[in-house]
Amino acid sequence: MIRLGAVGLVLAAAVAGLVFSDAWLWVAVEWSPPAYAGLYERGGLDTSTTVVLIVATVVKVALLWLILRTPAPGPLDRREKALRRLLYLAVAYTLVLWYPIALLPGPVDAAFQLALWTAIDVLFLLVIRWRSRLLRAAAGVMFAVELAGMANELLDQLDLPELGPVGILAPGLLSGAAATIVTVLGQRRDGRWSLGTQIAGWSSLGVNALVILLNLVFGGVSSGDLGVLVMVQAISSGDLAVLVLVDAAGLVGTVWMAATARELPAEGRPAELPPARRRVIRVAVAAVAVLPLIALIHPEQTPRLTYTGWSMDCYDRPAFGDLKPAERDAAFLCRARSTEGGVPPMFPDSLSNQEILAYGRALCRTTDRQEQQTILKRAGSARSTWGADPWDLVYVCPEVVGATHPELLRSATQTEEANTAYVAEKNAECRDPWPRTKGVVQATANYFLFVDGDPGYLVHDPDDQAADEAAEQATNKVYDDRSLIGVAGSAALVGHVDDVSDVCLTVKAFRTAPPQRIAGWDQVSEVPIVSRSGRLTVPERDGGEVGAGAPMPNLAIAGKGHYRLRVHVRVGDAGEEHLVVVFPGASEKRLELKR
Known part of the structure; x- marks a missing residue:
């Protein structure tokens, strides 16, 4: 019954395909989707192919009868x-x-x-x-x-x-x-x-x-x-x-x-052995x-490039804490052979996986940069003078690196939680320096700067079509004046006075010009700025390394138009503090209210 049913089904489907469509005929005879034959691109079957399909139906039915x-x-x-x-x-x-x-x-x-x-x-x-x-x-x-x-x-x-x-x-x-x-x-x-x-x-x-x-x-x-x-x-x-x-x-x-x-x-098979x-x-x-x-197994001295800088498994770069112990060696091999950014790999391709892992563990046992350079030079590294970084070595010797850099042992979730806690702690250290005068909108947060010489932070219109050009021009002008404020249309770059990696920043927006609060500040400057889209704000950190540690409001409370930007700066025991006040104003003058 199964044989008759299967053979009858194939024959009936082939006949239906001849009557209804080439796609159905193809499925009935070839037992595969029409896309395999490119029928949708072809527009159908030609006569010779249709005849061959009919002959194939007879052949396949006969063979299917024998199979079943x-x-x-x-x-x-x-x-x-x-x-x-x-x-x-x-x-x-x-x-x-x-x-x-x-x-x-x-x-x-x-x-x-x-x-x-x-x-x-x-x-x-x-x-x-x-x-x-x-x-x-x-x-x-x-x-x-x-x-x-x-x-x-x-x-x-x-x-x-x-x-x-x-x-x-x-x-x-x-x-x-x-x-x-x-x-x-x-x-x-x-x-x-x-x-x-x-x-x-x-x-x-x-x-x-x-x-x-x-x-x-x-x-x-x-x-x-x-x-x-x-x-x-x-x-x-x-x-x-x-x-x-x-x-x-x-x-x-x-x-x-x-x-x-x-x-x-x-029947009649021989007796069991x-x-x-x-x-x-x-x-x-x-x-x-x-x-x-x-x-057929390769000898170990032959290089086995299981993981290279271009291997698919090397693109994700998971954190140490997210890897199983068996996956850590592979992660180190990815980094050791990586050419990301156009830099040469830590080890040459002539070395096998095991040789690279052995050199990596030897690097873990070094006590200074000079010893690392010696090992890398012996391994034939093209960047032996660079040494080896702990965030690479942690995958081959976590017990060594973790003793001095415990943060490298975290998972991505743990790292995110630690960063969130750190940002919240830094924000809590900042206080509103003008608490009795409330703005229409305001916020206080720590602004994180690049450690290696970030010029300052932007107050800008992020939706301006020329926002990038304005920010670049403002950055170029920040050192033109002793007030360290560079202005270019819809962007103002406010520099920092002290050599710091972050500042406590408070921003407030008013509908009219507030009192000129000068007492207690080292310098107070006022410059013009324009909002072409109805927005003025300060960039947030938002998972990166630079920016405000909390959401910043839209300071252009009157919509599109011209505004005045007043910046108060002081340096004290609490570090460097900035108070940014924004209010509508058409004046193009640049004022030094306190120097």
Whole structure:
């Protein structure tokens, strides 16, 4: 009933496709979305491709009828049962499961196929009665090469070092064909598989040869391990018919897998081997399967560039506290090989991962910059005179760096919480220096400056179309006058008097000019400023290193127009304090109210 239902469904869907649309016909015959054929860009199928699809329907229906035959009755041991189930899983993957798995990330598909065929190949070695140690050993080698190619593909998708040369271990037609040859030979010597099953196996090799030929002709055809899943990457009008034919022929390999699973039971098998001999065989098979892989592993002296400055995993740069212990070495390798900003890497690419990690731990044990420079020079670093920074070394020796820089051990959340607490503490140290006179809007906060010589802070119109140009001009003018206030249209840069990294800043806006409060201040200046968008404010820190530690109000309370900006400055025991007063005023005069 299942066979009749599946075959009838394919035939009915193909007939419906002929009646209704080319997209439906494609789905019915090829069992893949229309986008794979580029039907939406083409506008439909030409006559020759439609005819080929009809022929492919007949071929695929016939092969599907063979695939869905009922398993042969007979006793099976646990290995044979497992092999039958895995072969049917491989058949299901080829027919229907490949599409939903293809929607997942690429490494998932590669890992699934590697795990599936590893189990199948191992069971082939154990279940098939090879009747020749040499043939079994050859099968083990071929299976190992095939699996190494699959592992290489998985490692490549995970951006990890590969096992060996891609040209030798590339998964696909050649390694799959070699594994198929030894398996069919083993089936022939075993005796339980019919001639038809063996013919299907040899026929699948013919499909592989066909795909290799098409790959040479069209340059865009690639195939899966058994020549079952065929894709054309650059499909022209003529190539689409070729894709349909190759895909239909590829089901021969699926017929072979299904027939192999179907005919596993056998009568009159020889008596079980003694336990000691079975153990010897298991060890031999495991050695044949594993030793070729071990031989392909690179020696440690060969550079393994698992993580470079351009690796995808190196862009995020997570905090130390957000990494698991097993991830910290990789984070250090990212930083050690980084060329961000155009600077040379800390270590050359000629060093392996382990050598770089060893040098990193040696840097942790140094007591001064000179020792670090010596180690870096010995390692061949292009920037040996720079030494090494603790925020890089913390990933390889947290116990050493954390003793002097505990803040580097925090997670991103902990760092954010610590910064928030620090900003709140600094804001709490600042008081309103004119508490009895309330502005229409006002705010008091600590303004954080760059430690290495920030000229001051802006009072500006951030929505002015020429805001950046005005800010640059105001910065250039800040030292033109002893009051340290540079004005350019909608921006005024207020400099600081003392050599400080932050100032206590209070801003107030009034509707009319307030009293000139001069007593208690070292200097008081008044300059003109304009708001072209109806805004005047002071930049906030907002997660950065520079800016006000609390939200700043809009000081242009009268909307667009001209304003007066009065700046009070004094330096005392509490540090440097600034009081900025803004009120409407059309005067263009610059006043020095106190000097």
